[in-house]
Structures are given as structure tokens and as C-alpha cells.
Amino acid sequence: MNVKQYLQRIQIKEDPGLNLESLAGLQExxxxxxxxxxxxVMNGVPIPLNVQAYFNKIIKKDRGGxxxxxNGLFHWLLGELGFSNYLIACTVRSGGNRxxxxxxxxxxxxxxxxxxxxDVGFGDTARIPLPLTGEVRKDISGNFRVVESGDGYFHKQKxxxxxxxxxxxFLNKERQLEDFAEVCHYNQSSPDSHFxxxxxxxxxxxxxxxxxxxxxxxxxxNQERQKKEVEESQISKLLVDKFGISIRN
Numbered sequence: 409m410n411v412k413q414y415l416q417r418i419q420i421k422e423d424p425g426l427n428l429e430s431l432a433g434l435q436e437x438x439x440x441x442x443x444x445x446x447x448x449v450m451n452g453v454p455i456p457l458n459v460q461a462y463f464n465k466i467i468k469k470d471r472g473g474x475x476x477x478x479n480g481l482f483h484w485l486l487g488e489l490g491f492s493n494y495l496i497a498c499t500v501r502s503g504g505n506r507x508x509x510x511x512x513x514x515x516x517x518x519x520x521x522x523x524x525x526x527d528v529g530f531g532d533t534a535r536i537p538l539p540l541t542g543e544v545r546k547d548i549s550g551n552f553r554v555v556e557s558g559d560g561y562f563h564k565q566k567x568x569x570x571x572x573x574x575x576x577x578f579l580n581k582e583r584q585l586e587d588f589a590e591v592c593h594y595n596q597s598s599p600d601s602h603f604x605x606x607x608x609x610x611x612x613x614x615x616x617x618x619x620x621x622x623x624x625x626x627x628x629x630n631q632e633r634q635k636k637e638v639e640e641s642q643i644s645k646l647l648v649d650k651f652g653i654s655i656r657n
Contacts, residue, residue, distance in 0.1 A: 409463045411488050414481075417441060417467045426490050428520055428537065434489075436535045436547075436612075438482060438528045443472035443611035443651045446603045449596045451655075457585050457592055459484045470652055472611070474603060475514045476592050478529030480585050483516050486526075492519040493526070494582040498564075501574050508602075512591035513576055514583070523580065525554050525564060531610050532617055533575070538564065540580065548616065548630075607643075609651055618650055625650075 415421075418437040424430035448455055448465075455461075455477065462481040465471045472478070479495070486493045497511035515527045524537035534552040536545050540562055542555045551567040563574045595601045610619040616628035620638070625646065627634045638646055647653040 409460060409467075409484070411485065414463070414467050414485050417470070424489060426520075428524070431486075431491065431518060431520065431524070431526065432536050434482075434486070435526055435528060435537060438478075439533075439535050439612040440614070442466060442478065442528070443609050443653065444474060444478065444529060444531050445472040445609040445651070445653065446474055447471075447607065447609065447647075447653070447655065449474070449603045450607050455592065455596050457589055459585070470654070472609070472651070472653065473529070474595070475529035476585070476588055479514045479516055479527060482526075482528050483585075486516075486518060493517060495585060495587075496578050496581065497583045497587065498576040498578040500576045509591055509594065511578075511583075512588075512595065514585070514588050515576075515578065517580060525562075527564075530575070531608075532619075534564075534566075535612060548614075549612070609647065609653065611651055620646065620650070 418441040420434065420437055424434055457476060459480055462473060462477045466473055466477060466481055483493060483495055493516055495514055495516050498513040498515050499510045500508040500513050502508045517523050518526045523540050526537050527533055532549060535547045535549060538545055538552055538554045540554045542553055544551055544553045554562050554564050556562050560579060561577045562580060563577045565572045565574050595603050598604060606622040608621055610617060615630055619626040623638050623640060625636050625638050
């Protein structure tokens with residue numbers, strides 16, 4: 409695996425420093441350059457817990473991936489650059505008071521002057537590092553914060569229509585990639601998994617976000633959304649034109 413090739417993939421031309429500004433730049437360029445997508449899941453291609461496999465797919469083949477791939481690979485890059493970082497396991501809120509399978513989302517913490525939540529594998533999420541202090545951070549996607557709930561959990565939240573909504577919760581506890589073996593298998597194989605239901609490809613843009621869900625393309629620019637249906641025969645071309653994805657062996 410090659411750090412320089414990875415940096416080229418996310419359009420970072422200079423060696424980044426070990427500071428918050430550089431970390432924020434790496435995170436933003438990552439989500440602007442590499443899509444979140446479940447195309448291998450939908451096509452029945454097994455996804456291992458193997459960073460080398462992620463590098464070959466995402467960096468060499470210009471693909472995207474889901475959380476284990478994207479955050480797993482970005483975790484490797486940050487470590488190679490010299491950042492102090494570790495993976496964490498998160499439980500996603502699926503609506504109301506309902507939660508998805510416990511600790512089935514892989515994210516990471518980066519230690520600088522304080523710990524920061526850094527996530528490049530959660531679709532429409534913050535593009536900037538989030539401190540665990542409750543301090544609000546804003547980017548084009550909205551207002552975000554991480555707050556401690558008092559029971560040991562931290563909640564990553566987004567402000568929606570004036571209310572803080574929890575997206576996921578986590579314990580600030582180091583995990584290893586292999587710890588996600590059971591949930592990774594579930595998410596790519598179970599008929600009850602969100603990722604086996606329909607095609608999902610989403611990527612940040614400077615003005616907002618592009619999302620292909622099934623055959624519906626949603627274009628978000630400056631908080632305004634437009635939707636259009638795409639014929640199945642046009643999907644391959646759309647993936648190349650909008651997301652830079654060409655499915656190849």
C-alpha cells in the first residue's frame with residue numbers, strides 16, 4: 409500500500425502536517441473524492457476485513473465502500489501519516505427510540521490537542537473533525553456536535569429543524585478491525601440489512617451531495633433538493649459521470 413497514491417486519490421498534493429487543519433483537510437477531501445457505496449454488497453461480492461483489499465478496491469480501482477472499508481482504510485492512512493488514532497464501534501439510531509444492531513458502525517477517534525470524532529463512512533455526515541466536548545461545528549451539510557450522555561456514551565448529533573437528533577452513539581473505547589467480523593457479515597448478507605435492500609451511492613460535493621438510492625438520484629445544492637428517476641440502462645453511465653465509479657475486475 410502506498411501513502412502517496414492514496415493522497416493523490418483524494419487530491420492532496422502536499423504532505424499534510426500533524427495538526428487539526430491538516431486533519432480537517434484530509435477528511436473533507438476524502439468525502440469529496442471517495443463515495444460511500446454498497447455496489448459490491450448488491451452484486452454479491454464478499455467484503456473482507458482486510459485493509460489491503462480496501463486499498464486495491466478504493467485507491468487502485470477508484471471505487472468507494474461502506475463504513476468498514478472507508479473508515480478502516482482512512483484509519484490506516486492517518487496512522488501512516490503519524491496521527492494518533494484508533495477505531496471505535498458505534499450504534500446507529502434508526503429512527504425514534506429504535507437503534508440498529510449494537511456497535512455495527514465503524515468510525516474512529518483521532519487524538520490531537522483533544523480527541524476528535526473523524527468519520528468518512530457514514531454518508532451524509534460532518535466533513536470536519538468533531539470534538540467530544542459538545543462544541544458545535546458547522547459545514548455545508550449542517551450543524552454537528554458530539555455530546556456525552558452521562559452513561560458513558562457519546563452521541564454524535566445533527567441539528568434538524570431546530571432540534572438536535574442523534575445519528576449514532578459510541579463508547580470511547582479502542583476497537584480492532586477484526587472486532588467487526590460478525591456485523592460486517594450481517595450487513596453484507598442478511599436480507600434484513602439496510603445495505604442489501606437497494607443500491608446506495610452517495611458522495612459529498614462542494615455545494616452539497618449526490619445520492620443514488622435504487623434508481624432515484626437526489627441532487628442537493630445549498631440545502632435545496634432535486635430528485636429524478638434514472639432508467640436502469642443509464643445507471644452504469646451515471647455511476648461513471650457523477651461518482652467516478654466504473655465496475656471492473
